[in-house]
Amino acid sequence: MSQYFEVHPENPQARLLKQAVQLLEKGGVLAVPTDSSYSLVCHLDDKSAVERLRRIRGVDDKHQLALLCRDLSELASYARVDNRQYRLLKLGTPGPYTFILEASKEVPRRVSHPSRKTIGLRVPEHRVLQDLLALHGAPLLASTLIPPGADEALNDPQEIRERLPELAAVIDAGACSLEPTTVIDLTPMGAGEEPAVIRLGRGKLAALGL
DSSP states (O other): OOEEEEOOSSSOOHHHHHHHHHHHHTTOOEEEOOSSSOEEEEETTOHHHHHHHHHHHTOOTTSOOEEEOSSHHHHHHSEEOOHHHHHHHHHHOSSSEEEEEEEOTTSOGGGSOTTTOEEEEEOOOOHHHHHHHHHHTSOEEEEEOOOTTOSSOOOOHHHHHHHOTTOSEEEEOSOOOSSOOEEEEOTTOOTTOOOEEEEOOSSOGGGGTO
């Protein structure tokens, strides 16, 4: 059975989050709360952890994973961003949006999309996750916690622990939204081109002027 960290949603206990970071550094996959639904996360540079995350999630290497970043400056280190894209990113961060961008050389090839060389990036607005990212000191690779064969993300931390015993830990900060992030592809933004909305979720398009 995975470890279980019950933390305060607004003032999370640092000692528990430090224990969670230690599990990430050992290659563990964790379930964490976000400002949309619960997500699976692992260390970006750990190949076996990435493979384990894909296996738990039931997806192959063509499924677009995302990087959870602390802020916009960190996000810009992992993607090639022009001025127009940056303006949209600024409107949507932090918040429940995932932006698909061209991956920079900082992103390991095995975690970017195999043919398009893109990566999903987001800056979550959730105190617990922000504190976890700060203690980890780097972005985390993530995927919405939708079990294989299901249509919706799991929202109950106890149920997540029972249904996914292969997780290293579950961080319980209470229920999250059942809505996933809104996913917007910013890669085709040439002259006069609009961003492509891949998935409508919790993030409102109007907030981005779309």
